[in-house]
Amino acid sequence: xxxxxxxxxxxxxxxxxxxxxxxxxxxxxxxxxxxxxxxxxxxxxxxxxxxxxxxxxxxxxxxxxxxxxxxxxxxxxxxxxxxxxxxxxxxxxxxxxxxxxxxxxxxxxxxxxxxxxxxxxxxxxxxxxxxxxxxxxxxxxxxxxxxxxxxxxxxxxxxxxxxxxxxxxxxxxxxxxxxxxxxxxxxxxxxxxxxxxxxxxxxxxxxxxxxxxxxxxxxxxxxxxxxxxxxxxxxxxxxxxxxxxxxxxxxxxxxxxxxxxxxxxxxxxxxxxxxxxxxxxxxxxxxxxxxxxxxxxxxxxxxxxxxxxxxxxxxxxxxxxxxxxxxxxxxxxxxx
Amino acid sequence: xxxxxxxxxxxxxxxxxxxxxxxxxxxxxxxxxxxxxxxxxxxxxxxxxxxxxxxxxxxxxxxxxxxxxxxxxxxxxxxxxxxxxxxxxxxxxxxxxxxxxxxxxxxxxxxxxxxxxxxxxxxxxxxxxxxxxxxxxxxxxxxxxxxxxxxxxxxxxxxxxxxxxxxxxxxxxxxxxxxxxxxxxxxxxxxxxxxxxxxxxxxxxxxxxxxxxxxxxxxxxxxxxxxxxxxxxxxxxxxxxxxxxxxxxxxxxxxxxxxxxxxxxxxxxxxxxxxxxxxxxxxxxxxxxxxxxxxxxxxxxxxxxxxxxxxxxxxxxxxxxxxxxxxxxxxxxxxx
DNA sequence: CTGAAAGCGCTAACAA
DNA sequence: TTGTTAGCGCTTTCAG
Numbered sequence: 001x002x003x004x005x006x007x008x009x010x011x012x013x014x015x016x017x018x019x020x021x022x023x024x025x026x027x028x029x030x031x032x033x034x035x036x037x038x039x040x041x042x043x044x045x046x047x048x049x050x051x052x053x054x055x056x057x058x059x060x061x062x063x064x065x066x067x068x069x070x071x072x073x074x075x076x077x078x079x080x081x082x083x084x085x086x087x088x089x090x091x092x093x094x095x096x097x098x099x100x101x102x103x104x105x106x107x108x109x110x111x112x113x114x115x116x117x118x119x120x121x122x123x124x125x126x127x128x129x130x131x132x133x134x135x136x137x138x139x140x141x142x143x144x145x146x147x148x149x150x151x152x153x154x155x156x157x158x159x160x161x162x163x164x165x166x167x168x169x170x171x172x173x174x175x176x177x178x179x180x181x182x183x184x185x186x187x188x189x190x191x192x193x194x195x196x197x198x199x200x201x202x203x204x205x206x207x208x209x210x211x212x213x214x215x216x217x218x219x220x221x222x223x224x225x226x227x228x229x230x231x232x233x234x235x236x237x238x239x240x241x242x243x244x245x246x247x248x249x250x251x252x253x254x255x256x257x258x259x260x261x262x263x264x265x266x267x268x269x270x271x272x273x274x275x276x277x278x279x280x281x282x283x284x285x286x287x288x289x290x291x292x293x294x295x296x297x298x299x300x301x302x303x304x305x306x307x308x309x310x311x312x313x314x315x316x317x318x319x320x321x322x323x324x325x326x327x328x329x330x331x332x333x334x335x336x
Numbered sequence: 337x338x339x340x341x342x343x344x345x346x347x348x349x350x351x352x353x354x355x356x357x358x359x360x361x362x363x364x365x366x367x368x369x370x371x372x373x374x375x376x377x378x379x380x381x382x383x384x385x386x387x388x389x390x391x392x393x394x395x396x397x398x399x400x401x402x403x404x405x406x407x408x409x410x411x412x413x414x415x416x417x418x419x420x421x422x423x424x425x426x427x428x429x430x431x432x433x434x435x436x437x438x439x440x441x442x443x444x445x446x447x448x449x450x451x452x453x454x455x456x457x458x459x460x461x462x463x464x465x466x467x468x469x470x471x472x473x474x475x476x477x478x479x480x481x482x483x484x485x486x487x488x489x490x491x492x493x494x495x496x497x498x499x500x501x502x503x504x505x506x507x508x509x510x511x512x513x514x515x516x517x518x519x520x521x522x523x524x525x526x527x528x529x530x531x532x533x534x535x536x537x538x539x540x541x542x543x544x545x546x547x548x549x550x551x552x553x554x555x556x557x558x559x560x561x562x563x564x565x566x567x568x569x570x571x572x573x574x575x576x577x578x579x580x581x582x583x584x585x586x587x588x589x590x591x592x593x594x595x596x597x598x599x600x601x602x603x604x605x606x607x608x609x610x611x612x613x614x615x616x617x618x619x620x621x622x623x624x625x626x627x628x629x630x631x632x633x634x635x636x637x638x639x640x641x642x643x644x645x646x647x648x649x650x651x652x653x654x655x656x657x658x659x660x661x662x663x664x665x666x667x668x669x670x671x672x
Numbered sequence: 673c674t675g676a677a678a679g680c681g682c683t684a685a686c687a688a
Numbered sequence: 689t690t691g692t693t694a695g696c697g698c699t700t701t702c703a704g
Contacts, residue, residue: 005681016691021683031689046473048450052397053681056388056696071416071432077408084434093448096407096432098420112429114384137382257620279617284593286622341697352675357699367673389697392680 004047013041024049060119063093064307067109067123069101069150073250074278075296076124079148082300083122090308092119101223103128110134114141120307122300124150127189127223144310144318148303149294153193158310158321160303164194167292167327168201171246171274174290176209178272178335180244184235185218186256188249198248198276221252228252232259236271247275253289273334276327287333294327340381349377360385396455399429400643403445403459405437405486409586410614411632412460415484418636419458426644428455437559439464446470450477456643458636460486463525463559480646480654484639485630489529494646494657496639500530503628503663504537507582507610510626512545514608514671516580520571521554522592524585534584534612557588564588568595572607579607586613589625609670612663623669630663 006024010017015034023030023038030038041047055061066083068076080096087094095118099106106126111134113121121138123145132152138145139157148160168185175183185202187195199218206213219235221228235241236259247253253275257267265271267287274290275282282289302323310316342360346353351370359366359374366374377383391397402419404412416432423430431454435442442462447470449457457474459481468488474481475493484496504521511519521538523531535554542549555571557564571577572595583589589611593603601607603623610626611618618625638659646652 006683007681017682018684018692019690022690025683029689034689046450048447048477050392050681051448051451051453052388052392053696054683056386056392056698057681057683059696061388070413071407072410072413074408077406077413080407080434081436084436098416100417100420111384112387114382115387117387141384254616254620257617261620280590281593281615281617281621284590284597284622285617285620286624288622342699343697353698354676354700355674357697358674361699365673370673386697389680390699392682393697393699395680 004045005050006047008045009038009041009047012045013037055116059116061093061117062091063095063118064120064122064304064311065095065097065109065113065118067097067099067106067121069099069124069126071096071098074280075149075250075294078278078296079124079300079303082297082302083304085297086301086304086308092308099126101126101128103130107134110138113138113143116143118143120311121145122303122307123147125152125192126150127192127195130191144307144316146303146307146310146318146321148299149194151193156319158303158306158318158323160299160306160323160325161194162294162299162325162327164197165201165204167276167329168198168203168246169205170201170329171198171276171292172202172205174274174329174331174335175244175246175272176205176211178244178268180242180272182240182242183217183244183246184242186232186245186247186249186252187218187220188223188252190220195248198246202246225251225255228255229259232256233263236260236263236265242271244272245274247273247277250275250277250279253277253279253285257285267334268336272336282330283332285334287336290332290335291330292327293330295325299325340383341386342383344381345374345377345383348381349373391452395452397429397453398427399431399454400456400458400640400647401431401433401445401449401454403433403435403442403457405435405460405462407432407434410616411485411586411630414614414632415460415636415639418633418638419640421633422637422640422644428644435462437462437464439466443470446474449474449479452479454479456647457481458639458643459483461488461528462486463528463531466527480643480652482639482643482646482654482657484635485530487529492655494639494642494654494659496635496642496659496661497530498630498635498661498663500533501537501540503612503665504534504539504582505541506537506665507534507612507628508538508541510610510665510667510671511580511582511608512541512547514580514604516578516608518576518578519553519580519582520578522568522581522583522585522588523554523556524559524588526556531584534582538582561587561591564591565595568592569599572596572599572601577607581607581609583609583611583613586611586615589613589615589621593621603670604672608672618666619668621670623672626668626671627666628663629666631661635661 006017006020009020023035097109146158151159277291306321342353342356345356359371433445482494487495539549613627642657
């Protein structure tokens, strides 16, 4: 640790620590000449303020946390960029925390935040999340939290989402139009709002065409690739297999493609596929993948902007700030 | 911020703050009964220790930083998982910082660390990095740093790398064996050690077959997708275009594929492609992509383990701990 | 086994 | 315009 402190500077310059502190903050109370001298000395000695001391004192850390299930996902990596673009303007640090879809881990992380480690939190919740006391605890302790994409419905705060229901509908409609008779919806978790909304939209699309749906149309996948692989393989091996698939999250896409490859199912001839995904490689897959692409960067940026409003104005009402930003359908060969 | 402090607990229990502090640390100086009472009260009041206070006092934060160019890259996202798996065991927090390949940003981040924000740093450097004073400054101020994958050659510390030279050689050799006459190497930066080592390996492979190489075989790409796209398009449109491509980083793959698609160049018929990549979608690309796959998770885990050794034993000699973990070649259709 | 007290580095009243 | 001083919450001697 660097041992140049404000005190060192003060001694060298024969002024008080208060003067140095204020000078470094460019306070109007301090004379221009003094500021100059302080700044120069700080530069010279390579002074770096101690984050812990100032945070302890000010009860602010100029840091926000982004809590995510994982980072190996185009949506999240783009959202992070959106968040950072805003945070940087505001002079805030962004710390990324990964839950690996583990509820306990998420709980621990949020609990830790109660210590004031960060000033605010942006979160996309894990699939395992069921009860949300830890989120409420965090809010009670005064740390604002804004959700994006994967929200907790029952928490009162700002939620930035995309038009999940509508997109589920669009996906279902497209596959029907392309002639699918038996469509399966790959869900990632039955306790996840986005997954359910997308599934509901899908059901509605079928219902509107008077096609009866059954719970078996929803295939529950897990956070376990090899499980998903064998599960899907079994389903797609069946003689009454689906001829259309809606993948509700990006990571399921690769699995579906690999299973089809192994079973010699041709896409889109034998089975059509559409995926909720921000994969840049969508156009170069074999065949190119029809996607519903979320406005990931923008969702991150908007979520961050709203959080900063709350950080800047203490009494700010977050719950009135929810927002829905639409996704777009990009048709490619996998649904031709 | 939570306002339950050690003092609150002390008052409630009619003991001193020192006792509470020690009890919470399970110190042997404290009686079992007292510990019990303290723990129970802490639980009851939902006490969360203030990170800033304890870090300020102990001059330790139980936190490490991972500094990366970006996160939308399979290599880095896997490496993060490796790092986290180790950090978790050690009870350390992991903060992820993104440089977006921006040297200035990296400098700022490292400078910030001099304040003792983190106890140690794991880093893969940006492509723009040229001078490394800021790294040295950090080391001088007592924060250990371990490099992985993209290292700074001239810094004395542990460096976890893969066999880049050898893999460049293998890639070149494979393309030659498959009949390529004119191979281009897509470099991401001429100041990046891994890129250069891979390029050197490639050159050696050609030299060993008495094939003369020219600097024009190395195509310098940037951190700018649209630039890379048009640059590559120009090169591949030329009548004397390459018939084999080695992409030195994952992100260039999509661009190459898209350009080939637009120019109606068939892979592998007209042009063969091999990429340094950890993409899970490699097998389902059109055509499936031959890759050199790095041991990303392991590299992250090893780098973290070594950093923790340094954190646990103050006088630890990091520079003697460098390590090379080999990558593997996976042949697929793009080089058939 | 427990407590009193000093102080980590910084900020912000308040005084001068 | 500058300085004095009292803490932020916690850890850690040292004394009891």
